Amino acid sequence: MKIETPKGVRDFPPEQKILRQKIADNLRSIFEVYGFQPLETPILELYETLASKYAGGSEILKETYKLTDQGERKLALRYDLTVPLARFVAMNPQLKMPFKRYQIGPVFRDGPIKVGRYREFYQCDVDIVGSFNMAADAEILRIVLLAFDKLGIDVQIRLNNRKVLDSLMEYAKISAKDREAAILSLDKLEKLGKDYVLKELKDKGIKDSSIKLLLPIVSKGTNNEVLNTLKEIIPKCEGIKEIEEVLKLTGSKKIIFDVALARGLAYYTGNIFEVYSSNKKFKSSIAAGGRYDRMINDFIGRSGYPAVGIAFGLDIIYEILKEKETQKSLTKVYIIPIKTLLESFNIAEKLRKAGINTDMDLNDRSISKNLDYANKMQIPYVIFVGKQELEKDVVKLRDMKSGKEELLKVEDVIDKLAI
Amino acid sequence: MKIETPKGVRDFPPEQKILRQKIADNLRSIFEVYGFQPLETPILELYETLASKYAGGSEILKETYKLTDQGERKLALRYDLTVPLARFVAMNPQLKMPFKRYQIGPVFRDGPIKVGRYREFYQCDVDIVGSFNMAADAEILRIVLLAFDKLGIDVQIRLNNRKVLDSLMEYAKISAKDREAAILSLDKLEKLGKDYVLKELKDKGIKDSSIKLLLPIVSKGTNNEVLNTLKEIIPKCEGIKEIEEVLKLTGSKKIIFDVALARGLAYYTGNIFEVYSSNKKFKSSIAAGGRYDRMINDFIGRSGYPAVGIAFGLDIIYEILKEKETQKSLTKVYIIPIKTLLESFNIAEKLRKAGINTDMDLNDRSISKNLDYANKMQIPYVIFVGKQELEKDVVKLRDMKSGKEELLKVEDVIDKLAI
Numbered sequence: 001m002k003i004e005t006p007k008g009v010r011d012f013p014p015e016q017k018i019l020r021q022k023i024a025d026n027l028r029s030i031f032e033v034y035g036f037q038p039l040e041t042p043i044l045e046l047y048e049t050l051a052s053k054y055a056g057g058s059e060i061l062k063e064t065y066k067l068t069d070q071g072e073r074k075l076a077l078r079y080d081l082t083v084p085l086a087r088f089v090a091m092n093p094q095l096k097m098p099f100k101r102y103q104i105g106p107v108f109r110d111g112p113i114k115v116g117r118y119r120e121f122y123q124c125d126v127d128i129v130g131s132f133n134m135a136a137d138a139e140i141l142r143i144v145l146l147a148f149d150k151l152g153i154d155v156q157i158r159l160n161n162r163k164v165l166d167s168l169m170e171y172a173k174i175s176a177k178d179r180e181a182a183i184l185s186l187d188k189l190e191k192l193g194k195d196y197v198l199k200e201l202k203d204k205g206i207k208d209s210s211i212k213l214l215l216p217i218v219s220k221g222t223n224n225e226v227l228n229t230l231k232e233i234i235p236k237c238e239g240i241k242e243i244e245e246v247l248k249l250t251g252s253k254k255i256i257f258d259v260a261l262a263r264g265l266a267y268y269t270g271n272i273f274e275v276y277s278s279n280k281k282f283k284s285s286i287a288a289g290g291r292y293d294r295m296i297n298d299f300i301g302r303s304g305y306p307a308v309g310i311a312f313g314l315d316i317i318y319e320i321l322k323e324k325e326t327q328k329s330l331t332k333v334y335i336i337p338i339k340t341l342l343e344s345f346n347i348a349e350k351l352r353k354a355g356i357n358t359d360m361d362l363n364d365r366s367i368s369k370n371l372d373y374a375n376k377m378q379i380p381y382v383i384f385v386g387k388q389e390l391e392k393d394v395v396k397l398r399d400m401k402s403g404k405e406e407l408l409k410v411e412d413v414i415d416k417l418a419i
Numbered sequence: 420m421k422i423e424t425p426k427g428v429r430d431f432p433p434e435q436k437i438l439r440q441k442i443a444d445n446l447r448s449i450f451e452v453y454g455f456q457p458l459e460t461p462i463l464e465l466y467e468t469l470a471s472k473y474a475g476g477s478e479i480l481k482e483t484y485k486l487t488d489q490g491e492r493k494l495a496l497r498y499d500l501t502v503p504l505a506r507f508v509a510m511n512p513q514l515k516m517p518f519k520r521y522q523i524g525p526v527f528r529d530g531p532i533k534v535g536r537y538r539e540f541y542q543c544d545v546d547i548v549g550s551f552n553m554a555a556d557a558e559i560l561r562i563v564l565l566a567f568d569k570l571g572i573d574v575q576i577r578l579n580n581r582k583v584l585d586s587l588m589e590y591a592k593i594s595a596k597d598r599e600a601a602i603l604s605l606d607k608l609e610k611l612g613k614d615y616v617l618k619e620l621k622d623k624g625i626k627d628s629s630i631k632l633l634l635p636i637v638s639k640g641t642n643n644e645v646l647n648t649l650k651e652i653i654p655k656c657e658g659i660k661e662i663e664e665v666l667k668l669t670g671s672k673k674i675i676f677d678v679a680l681a682r683g684l685a686y687y688t689g690n691i692f693e694v695y696s697s698n699k700k701f702k703s704s705i706a707a708g709g710r711y712d713r714m715i716n717d718f719i720g721r722s723g724y725p726a727v728g729i730a731f732g733l734d735i736i737y738e739i740l741k742e743k744e745t746q747k748s749l750t751k752v753y754i755i756p757i758k759t760l761l762e763s764f765n766i767a768e769k770l771r772k773a774g775i776n777t778d779m780d781l782n783d784r785s786i787s788k789n790l791d792y793a794n795k796m797q798i799p800y801v802i803f804v805g806k807q808e809l810e811k812d813v814v815k816l817r818d819m820k821s822g823k824e825e826l827l828k829v830e831d832v833i834d835k836l837a838i
Contacts, residue, residue, distance in 0.1 A: 003509045003719070006494050009463050011507055014456035014520065021457055033771045035750045035778025037433035038440055042539050043462065043525060044428050044484075065463075067486040069538070070529050075425050088430055090422045096795055098781060101433065106462060110489050119488070120461050128781065135760055135781040142764070146771065249764055300422070331454045341554055345561070345668055352452045352565065359454025362517060362547065362554040376515055 008110075008119030015328045016318070023151065023317055024104050024124065030147045031102040031126050034139065039101040041084035043108075047074035054298040055083045063111040077108035081125045082309075083299070089129060090300040097130030097304070104314075116284065116315065127309030129296060134242055136308050137271045137291060138249035144275055144287055144310060145252055153320055154278040155286070157254055158190075159246065160261035161271050162290075163239030164230065168259065171234050172213040174206060182206055186218055187262035191283070194219070218260040223247060226257050242270055263288065267295040273310065282320055287312045332417055333381040333397075334374040335360040336367060344385045347395065347410055354414045374400060381417060427529075427538030434747045435737075442570065442736055443523055443543065449566045450521040450545050453558065458520040460503035462527075466493035473717040474502045482530040496527035500544045501728075502718075508548055509719040516549030516723070523733075535703065535734065546728030548715060553661055555727050556690045556710060557668035563694055563706055563729060564671055572739055573697040574705070575673055577609075578665065579680035580690050581709075582658030583649065587678065590653050591632040593625060601625055605637055606681035610702070613638070637679040642666060645676050661689055682707065686714040692729065701739055706731045751836055752800040752816075753793040754779040755786060763804045766814065766829055773833045793819060800836060 005011060012020055028038075051061055056079055065077040078084055081103045089095060104124045113119065126143060128136045141157060148155045165186075169179040185200045194215070201211050217229060230240050243257055263272045270291035277286055289310030296305035333356060337344035344360060351358040359379065361370050367384075374382050384396040394407040397416070408416070424430060431439055447457075470480055475498055484496040497503055500522045508514060523543045532538065545562060547555045560576060567574045584605075588598040604619045613634070620630050636648060649659050662676055682691045691709035695701075708729030715724035752775060756763035763779060770777040778798065780789050786803070793801050803815040813826045816835070827835070 003468065003506055004465065005461060005506075005510075006463050006465055006488065006492065007490065009461035011461065011510070012459040013507075013511065014458060017457040017459050020459075029774075032749050032776050033774060035748075035753075035776060037748055037750075038436040039433060040431040040436050040439070042424060042428035042430065044425050044527070044539055046423065046425055049422065065486055065488070067484055069425065069484070071426065073425065087422055087424075088432075091424075091430070092432065096792060100778070108463070120463055131781045133781050133783065135764075135779075135783075138764065139779075139781060142768065146768075249761055251761075329454075329456055330451050331456075334454075342668060342670075345554075345557065349561065349565075355448075355452060357451050357454060359519070360554075360558075362550045362552050362558060364552065364554075373515060 006119070008113045008117075010118060010120070015326055016322075018327045018330060019322055019325065020122075020314065020318055023314060023321065024122075026150050027124055027147055027312055028102070028104065030143060030150060033146075034100075034126075034143050036100045036102045036126055039085070039088065039103050040105065041078070041081070041088055041103065043078055043106065044075050045078050045084060045087070047076040049087050050076045050079065050083055052083075052299060054295060055086075056080060060109070063109040065108050065110050079109050080107050081105065081123045081311075082127070082295075085125075085127060085129070086296045086299040086305075089296055089305060090302075093302075098136070099129040100127075101129075102126040116319075118315070122314040124312040124314050125309060126312075127307055129305050129307045131308070132293070132306045134245040134271075135249060137242070137246045140289065140308055140310050141246065141250045141252075141255065141273065144273075145250070145254060147312070148275070148286075151317065151321065152324070153286070153317070155254060156256060156276050156278060157252075158258040158261045158274045158276070159243065159255050159271060160258055160263075160273075161239035161243050162268050163270060164234070164237055164243065164259065165239075165262065167234040167237035167239065168214065168217065172210045174210050174214075178204065178206055182210075182214075183262045186214075186260045189218060189260040190258070220258075223255075223257040226259060230259075239270070246271060263290060267292045269293040271308070275310075277320055279320065282316065284316055285313065286316050286320070327378070329359075329377045329379055330357050331359045331377065331379045332357045333359075333383055333413075334370070334377075334379045335383045335385060336370045337361060338367070338384060338386040340385045340387060340390060343390055347383070347385060350410055351414060351417070354418055356414065356417050383413065425538070427532045427536075429537060429539070434745055435741075437746045437749060438741060438744065439541075439733065439737055442733060442740065443541075445569050446543055446566055446731055447521070447523065449562060449569060452565075453519075453545075453562050455519045455521045455545055458504070458507065458522050459524070460497070460500070460507055460522065462497055462525065463494050464497050464503060464506070466495040468506050469495045469498065469502055471502075471718060473714060474505075475499060479528070482528040484527050484529050498528050499526050500524065500542050500730075501546070501714075504544075504546060504548070505715045505718040505724075508715055508724060509721075512721075517555070518548040519546075520548075521545040535738075537734070541733040543731040543733050544728060545731075546726055548724050548726045550727070551712070551725045553664040553690075554668060556661070556665045559708065559727055559729050560665065560669045560671075560674065560692065563692075564669070564673060566731070567694070567705075570736065570740065571743070572705070572736070575675060575695050575697060576671075577677040577680045577693045577695070578662065578674050578690060579677055579692075580658035580662050581687050582689060583653070583656055583662065583678060584658075584681065586653040586656035586658065587633065587636065591629040593629050593633075597623065597625055601629075601633075602681045605633075605679045608637060608679040609677070639677075642674075642676040645678060649678070658689065665690060682709060686711045688712040690727070694729075696739055698739065701735065703735055704732065705735050705739070746797070748778075748796045748798055749776050750778045750796065750798045751776045752778070752802055752832075753789070753796075753798045754802045754804060755789045756780060757786070757803060757805040759804045759806060759809060762809055766802070766804060769829055770833060770836070773837055775833065775836050802832065 268290040272290035274285040275287040291308040293306035382398045398405045687709040689710035693704040694706035710727040712725035801817045817824045
């Protein structure tokens with residue numbers, strides 16, 4: 001038997017899991033600080049739930065892992081955390097609105113494997129269900145700003161609005177059947193440039209007169225310049241007011257109103273946003289979301305569940321942060337007993353009770369082998385526990401970086417190593 | 420379409436997930452304080468990995484969810500975290516030994532559903548791979564003691580040793596073919612009593628002479644009494660020394676040497692342990708494990724991987740702790756803007772940056788509706804942000820329990836609410 005993992009799934013050994021966990025912990029604490037509560041839904045869902053016509057759509061269903069249980073019931077592995085949220089809201093009519101929840105967990109898609117695409121990967125979602133107000137959209141964007149500030153990633157947020165896109169299509173006299181195609185072309189402006197998009201629009205059969213109306217608007221300008229242009233040409237568009245209100249309630253220069261941003265067209269109804277690292281090396285978005293006022297209603301068959309949310313990309317955030325730091329071990333100090341196993345255990349216990357991550361030689365190895373181990377695991381401190389020192393009620397603490405050693409009482413070691 | 424979850428899987432709404440997360444966080448921090456590192460393996464494994472004859476065995480394989488990917492490769496959902504650990508160790512020969520890892524995550528078994536048994540449930544494992552020493556067994560038991568101390572659950576640990584059981588079977592002259600059955604009967608002593616076990620042993624065809632030798636030994640006594648008896652009748656048994664050493668290195672009165680404890684027979688080779696709540700209402704073990712020196716070696720086909728570990732039962736720990744506490748929301752303070760949305764957002768931001776979990780009305784509701792919401796969500800404090808107060812540079816803080824209200828500067832609110 002060849003021992004391996006399935007294609008497209010990964011192990012996260014400690015040196016990766018430590019940082020991934022730190023990112024997830026940071027996001028969690030920001031979500032909680034913003035008044036969101038944790039929800040966990042199962043990985044196994046009924047196939048018919050995920051296949052609902054108001055769920056993720058036919059493309060995603062092709063990539064859905066299906067299985068049957070012993071009762072011959074058709075099940076599937078969830079492909080996102082949004083459909084399960086809708087299913088949970090449907091099953092819990094007693095929920096107080098707005099329902100602000102976050103969920104972090106693995107999702108599954110049996111699709112083609114490329115760089116950065118996996119078949120089992122994490123989603124990290126934060127959503128507000130039950131508020132039509134732009135205050136909710138603003139709160140989501142404020143979370144993004146605070147979260148990336150805490151993670152130490154400088155970001156830019158691209159903001160647009162589906163209603164603005166719709167009004168623009170009408171203004172440019174693009175026929176209903178061509179609108180989706182035209183919007184998808186516009187979305188490539190940032191990545192592929194104006195000439196590329198111009199050609200693609202023409203290739204798609206969009207009239208020159210339409211293109212002439214459209215292209216000047218989607219070109220860059222300050223938020224106010226773009227807003228002023230739009231107020232002239234599509235003055236009645238509700239989306240303009242929504243964008244203005246969100247900009248006012250967030251008040252951050254990192255938010256760029258980008259009329260060319262489209263995102264997956266399927267279920268967004270209002271504001272849409274994509275977050276990018278200022279480090280241009282990382283081209284994919286590191287968080288993305290928007291307002292979807294109809295999806296949960298349609299899924300449940302009841303009204304009253306407008307929603308807005310965002311998903312953070314744990315994998316890409318990890319890729320960005322691992323350049324700055326990786327940690328092989330969370331351990332702060334490693335104890336080497338020298339014929340003092342029981343006494344060392346008791347000293348370790350004192351450090352551990354004080355909250356200091358403490359490891360200890362369990363294999364009765366030589367001092368040099370132990371130092372080598374501590375070194376390879378990048379543990380910053382080592383304590384030698386010898387009989388002679390114990391008689392004097394001290395231990396020897398070694399700073400592995402400087403090599404400096406000192407004799408200290410255990411209490412003083414704790415004071416020194418406690419955070 | 421009826422909207423429901425598959426049989427045997429669960430949603431964890433916030434009022435459950437908050438406590439479950441707290442338990443998992445507590446265990447995680449204890450594991451880390453003991454020098455264990457986090458590992459994450461995927462939920463999807465190759466079917467042939469889980470079906471290896473050195474893996475979980477044929478019974479568990481019957482309950483394994485199977486599926487195929489688009490490449491027609493046979494996959495399965497993991498049924499435990501131990502086989503994936505063995506698979507990970509096999510694929511990473513560069514790992515430094517001992518490899519001390521913990522993993523917390525869902526596992527899947529398509530078995531019968533009973534009270535407390537689910538098809539998707541959490542395991543929470545901590546294992547030391549690469550140490551033959553009893554110091555490793557002692558470390559695992561010390562983790563148990565510190566973890567339940569931190570969780571506030573008073574426990575008793577039952578300890579036995581497979582080598583002791585084997586020697587006792589030989590001493591009682593029970594033939595090799597009857598030993599497994601006899602050991603399984605002994606294991607019922609604690610739950611079903613001496614008379615029941617006596618009858619079952621007879622029914623299984625164990626000779627009276629054997630039973631007469633066996634039963635007096637497995638009756639209760641202090642750890643020293645039991646050890647002394649065993650030293651007389653099976654003086655050469657290695658397991659006695661192992662038990663003695665573990666008892667010495669842990670030094671806790673909560674550890675009871677129980678010769679009748681058997682546990683799943685399959686892969687344990689030395690010490691075995693089961694942890695119970697002192698609250699007799701909860702009859703199932705809340706953690707269990709032992710030493711398995713051959714399993715990983717057999718699985719990998721290389722020697723050098725003795726192991727000892729324990730699994731904590733997150734579901735049963737949750738059942739115990741939810742009697743003491745449940746929390747509907749992690750939010751500490753709820754802000755009610757009175758025509759002051761932007762100012763309220765900025766005040767919320769100050770509290771949030773200070774690490775205070777802060778929620779805010781996003782729906783422009785009336786004061787009474789907002790108070791009702793805060794009350795139902797059990798949020799302890801409410802802040803009213805009115806124009807008049809803002810002019811005086813203060814806000815009104817209401818203690819929801821006492822009803823007491825006071826006018827405070829935002830900085831003083833932070834001082835008061837920060838932990």
